[in-house]
Amino acid sequence: MLNLLQIMARYISSNNTMAIYNLTGYNTGAFTLLGIPGLEQYHVWISVPFCLIYLVAIVGNSVLLYLIAVEHSLHAPMFFFLSMLAITDLTLSTTCVPKSLSIFWFGPQEISFPGCLTQLFFLHYSSVLDSAILLAMAFDRYVAICSPLRYTTILTPRTIVKIAVGITFRSFCVFVPCVFLVNRLPFCRTHNIPHTYCEHIGVARLACADISINIWYGFCVPIMIVIIDAILIAVSYILILCAVFRLPFQDARQKALGTCGSHVCVILMFYIPAFFSILAHRFGHNVPQTFHIVFANLYVVIPPALNPIVYGVKTKQVQEKVILLLLPKRSY
DSSP: OHHHHHHHHHHHHHHHHHHHHHHHTGGGSOEEEOOSTTOGGGHHHHHHHHHHHHHHHHHHHHHHHHHHHHOGGGOSHHHHHHHHHHHHHHHHHHHHHHHHHHHHHHSSEEEOHHHHHHHHHHHHHHHHHHHHHHHHHHHHHHHHHHSGGGHHHHSOHHHHHHHHHHHHHHHHHHHHHHHHHHHTOOOOSOOEESSSSOOHHHHHTTSSSOOHHHHHHHHHHHHHHHHHHHHHHHHHHHHHHHHHHTOSOHHHHHHHHHHHHHHHHHHHHHHHHHHHHHHHHHHOTTSOHHHHHHHHHHHHHHHHHHHHHHHHHHOHHHHHHHHHHHSOOOOO
16 A cells, blocks of 8 residues: 555656646757748758848848948938848848758758747847838938928937937837747647747747737737838828928929838838738738748848848939949049
C-alpha cells in the first residue's frame, strides 16, 4: 500500500512538473522558418528578384540619406521627414529580407524565441512608424502650400523635433504590448512557422492557449492607427488641392501639384498593401497561404526600394543633387 501511494505521488508530481513546463518552458525554444510552403523548389529563383530589389532599397535610401546630410539646401522639414522615412524603410527591409534570403538559399532556418520577438517588434514598429511619418509629411505639405508665409514660424526646428519624438514614441507604445502578448503564450505544439519571418498573428497561432487578445489587439489597434493616419492624410491633401486650384498662376499650380505628386505615390504604395495585409490576416480565410506569404514579402521590400526612386524622379531638388552626385561637373 505504501509503495502504491509513493508511485501515485511521483506520478502526480511528474504531471504537475509537465504542466508547469508546458506553460512556461515551451516558449523558450527556437522556431523554424519554413519559407513559402508549396514553392520550395522555386526558392532560389524567387531569391533573385528579392535580392536585387533589396539592394536597390539599400543603395537608394543610403544615397538619399547621404544627400540630405551633406547638402545644406536639403536641410528643410520635408527632407528631415524624408530622411526619417528612409531610415524606417531600411529598418523594415533589413529586419526581414536577409533572413528570407537565407531561407531561399539554404533551406528552413532556425530563429531563437528572443530573436523572433525582436524581428516581430521591429517589423510592426517600422510599419506603424512609416504611417506616422507619411502623416507628418502631409502636414508639412499642407503648411507649405496653404500657409506659406507662416511655414518657418509653424515648423520650427523645435516643433519638428517634437513631432519626430511624438510619432516615434507613439509607434513604440502601439506595438510593445504585442511582444508581451506573444511572450506570455505557451508553445507546446509545432515550432515550425510557414513563413519567411516572424509576425505577430502568425506566431501567436502556434500557441496552445487562447489567443483572442492577440487577435483583437493585433487587428484593432494597428488598423485604428493606420485608418486615423490615412483619414488625416486624405483631409490634408483635400485642403491642399482646394488651395492649389485657387492659385492665380498656372505655373504655381503645376509646381504645387508636382511637389505633392511624389507624396501621393509613396502614400498609395504604403497604404494599399498595408490594408490588404491587415485585412487578409483577419478576414482573408479564402486567400491562399502561398499568395499571402509572397505578398507579405513584397510588402517589406518593394515600398522601401521604390520610395527613394519616386522622390528622386518627382522631387526636383533631390533629382538635381543625384545628377550632380553621379555626373559631377568637371573643372578645367
